Amino acid sequence: MITGLERLMAAIKGEACDRVPVFCNLLDQGAKELGISLEEYYSNGEYVAEAQLKMREKYGHDNVWSLFYVGKEAELLGCKRILFAKDGPPNVEDFVIKSCDDIHKLEIPDDLSAHPAFEEGLKCLRILREEVGGKYPICAYATASMSLPALLMGMDKWMELLFMGPPAECSELLAKCHDFFVKEMFAYRKAGVDVLVYSNPFGSTDIVPRKYFMEHSLPWIEKDIKAVGTQGIVYYCGMAKFNPVIDIVLERTGIGVYYLSPFDDIRKGKETIAGRGLTCGVINDIELIDWSKEEIRHEVKRMMDAGMPGGKFLFGTGVMPYCIPEQNIRTMLEAAYEFGSYEMKMERLHD
Amino acid sequence: MNMAQLITTYNEAVYDTDRDKAIKVIRDAVNNRVSPEEIIFQVIIPAIEQTINHIREDEELSLAQHFMTAQIASDVIEEMLARFETAPKVMGRVVIGTSYGDLHALGKRIVTGCLRARLIEVTDLGVNVSPERFVDEAVAHNAEVIGISSMMIHTARGENGCLKVRQILKERGLDHIKLVVGGAPYRFNPELYKIVQADGWARDGITASRVIADLIAEVKK
Numbered sequence: 001m002i003t004g005l006e007r008l009m010a011a012i013k014g015e016a017c018d019r020v021p022v023f024c025n026l027l028d029q030g031a032k033e034l035g036i037s038l039e040e041y042y043s044n045g046e047y048v049a050e051a052q053l054k055m056r057e058k059y060g061h062d063n064v065w066s067l068f069y070v071g072k073e074a075e076l077l078g079c080k081r082i083l084f085a086k087d088g089p090p091n092v093e094d095f096v097i098k099s100c101d102d103i104h105k106l107e108i109p110d111d112l113s114a115h116p117a118f119e120e121g122l123k124c125l126r127i128l129r130e131e132v133g134g135k136y137p138i139c140a141y142a143t144a145s146m147s148l149p150a151l152l153m154g155m156d157k158w159m160e161l162l163f164m165g166p167p168a169e170c171s172e173l174l175a176k177c178h179d180f181f182v183k184e185m186f187a188y189r190k191a192g193v194d195v196l197v198y199s200n201p202f203g204s205t206d207i208v209p210r211k212y213f214m215e216h217s218l219p220w221i222e223k224d225i226k227a228v229g230t231q232g233i234v235y236y237c238g239m240a241k242f243n244p245v246i247d248i249v250l251e252r253t254g255i256g257v258y259y260l261s262p263f264d265d266i267r268k269g270k271e272t273i274a275g276r277g278l279t280c281g282v283i284n285d286i287e288l289i290d291w292s293k294e295e296i297r298h299e300v301k302r303m304m305d306a307g308m309p310g311g312k313f314l315f316g317t318g319v320m321p322y323c324i325p326e327q328n329i330r331t332m333l334e335a336a337y338e339f340g341s342y343e344m345k346m347e348r349l350h351d
Numbered sequence: 352m353n354m355a356q357l358i359t360t361y362n363e364a365v366y367d368t369d370r371d372k373a374i375k376v377i378r379d380a381v382n383n384r385v386s387p388e389e390i391i392f393q394v395i396i397p398a399i400e401q402t403i404n405h406i407r408e409d410e411e412l413s414l415a416q417h418f419m420t421a422q423i424a425s426d427v428i429e430e431m432l433a434r435f436e437t438a439p440k441v442m443g444r445v446v447i448g449t450s451y452g453d454l455h456a457l458g459k460r461i462v463t464g465c466l467r468a469r470l471i472e473v474t475d476l477g478v479n480v481s482p483e484r485f486v487d488e489a490v491a492h493n494a495e496v497i498g499i500s501s502m503m504i505h506t507a508r509g510e511n512g513c514l515k516v517r518q519i520l521k522e523r524g525l526d527h528i529k530l531v532v533g534g535a536p537y538r539f540n541p542e543l544y545k546i547v548q549a550d551g552w553a554r555d556g557i558t559a560s561r562v563i564a565d566l567i568a569e570v571k572k
């Protein structure tokens with residue numbers, strides 16, 4: 001039987017395989033799977049690992065996650081309060097940085113692996129590695145230097161600091177976030193993670209104008225990637241668009257995998273990447289909540305038709321909202337396995 | 352510099368996210384005897400209108416540009432209002448907040464800035480606002496419009512979001528108050544505002560100011 005990791009590696013290398021690799025990012029759904037509250041679910045790495053394995057078996061997609069929720073990174077940096085919901089992702093409730101002084105006081109722990117907030121994540125990773133290591137890619141998530149401050153002080157205060165200063169504090173915070181990012185990446189690699197999602201909304205032209213991207217975002221992206229290398233790295237802007245900057249990012253950093261926005265044109269993305277990397281087409285999983293069976297199949301087919309020619313293509317979702325009906329998840333995945341089959345495509349060609 | 356040039360230079364600085372330059376353009380104009388009234392009605396508001404048309408016809412602006420538009424315009428307005436001899440007429444009243452369970456303040460802040468720049472009075476209810484409070488505050492402030500911002504799916508369409516506000520408005524016979532929504536989930540699904548029973552939505556802060564101004568005009572008719 002072909003494994004998810006084999007599919008992913010074939011897609012990266014542009015080699016033949018049975019079908020397009022399919023990444024289905026189910027996080028909060030794990031709690032539903034185990035029949036417990038989200039708060040209880042995320043309190044224990046064993047629960048998360050168990051549900052990740054269970055959901056992968058049940059739906060047959062190609063990846064598993066060690067990510068609990070993004071706010072975990074803030075916890076590693078001192079956040080003490082997380083707001084749990086009964087029907088959606090947990091959120092940072094208390095900002096670590098409330099004043100310029102807090103920026104000076106912010107300390108980046110030397111050894112993240114020893115941090116209590118990292119412990120459950122490591123527990124989860126260990127189980128995933130034992131159970132599916134080498135068979136299904138284990139994914140982790142790290143926020144880029146330039147976007148991490150949004151978690152520590154709120155997006156609005158971060159925009160204010162970034163665009164209106166004071167510049168000294170802004171640079172100091174960026175440098176600290178870079179330090180954290182590098183340590184986090186190495187800790188994940190050490191724990192055996194295969195895929196490292198480099199999340200950076202500020203690497204998107206939806207968030208900052210191109211000129212600003214060139215002058216400020218790109219240098220920090222280069223610095224981040226130079227420090228950790230490109231192994232396993234996926235460029236991702238939190239579902240915001242980035243087609244217009246793929247070429248320059250690829251040229252400057254050598255990152256080999258691009259996880260587009262649903263609003264990026266897949267064909268255009270592939271054209272720009274031009275065989276130099278893996279293009280990931282991403283479905284609009286917010287519309288997926290309400291789409292009919294026909295609409296889902298139509299959309300998956302449209303995406304596959306755009307992305308499959310020439311290979312080096314992956315089909316993925318965003319962070320799937322909790323309220324997507326299970327039936328719609330199944331319909332999407334079945335369509336992805338069907339329309340993403342290279343063997344079927346060959347047969348259709350012969351017909 | 353004539354008014355058209357003034358608008359162009361000002362907007363260029365805003366798009367370049369260059370706050371200092373934008374403010375300087377305005378201050379220079381004031382020093383050259385352009386009146387505060389003219390700055391508001393012939394520069395700032397037309398500049399916003401021009402931006403809306405630009406977004407509609409051309410390409411969208413980035414978030415940073417919306418942020419700066421709101422920030423600079425509301426700063427300029429505040430500075431100009433301080434120089435008015437008599438306070439200008441309020442165009443309408445809005446209460447705005449982030450929905451229950453949601454702590455994301457930026458979208459609301461941008462919309463608020465753009466509304467203030469149009470001389471619409473805005474009461475900011477903060478984040479994590481309960482449906483009851485949205486309605487109570489709208490009544491207390493005599494608002495024509497309630498604005499609800501949500502960054503996540505569960506806070507946009509969940510049971511303590513816009514749907515509940517609509518239910519309370521109905522129960523209390525307050526159907527004349529209009530409900531407007533916005534935030535990331537609505538951008539991903541432009542039909543979502545209907546599902547949550549809102550009267551309108553906007554995909555960005557600057558467009559929001561026109562959508563809301565139109566609704567206020569409708570209520571006042």
Ligand code: B12
Binds near residue numbers: 459
């Ligand atoms: C930047 C970003 C991040 C950053 C910063 C987040 C923050 N603000 O704190 C980081 C990387 C940290 C992040 C993390 C998360 N994110 Co995020 N993020 C984004 C992104 C790229 C932009 C969101 C943003 O801040 N925009 C800026 C604001 C100002 O824009 P806006 O809210 O859309 O507002 C504009 C308009 O909508 C309108 N508007 C806003 N309000 C109103 C109100 C009215 C009345 C009107 C008329 C108009 C209006 O005007 C505004 C200005 O132009 C979006 C995807 C996207 N492309 O939008 C995802 C997104 C919002 N994130 C999402 C999620 C799920 C998360 C997490 C919960 C993930 C997780 N499981 O942990 C975490 C939460 C972290 C936390 N707070 O604890 C989802 C939400 C959908 C969902 N599934 O529920 C999105 C949509 C991505 C996706 N499609 O999966 N994120």
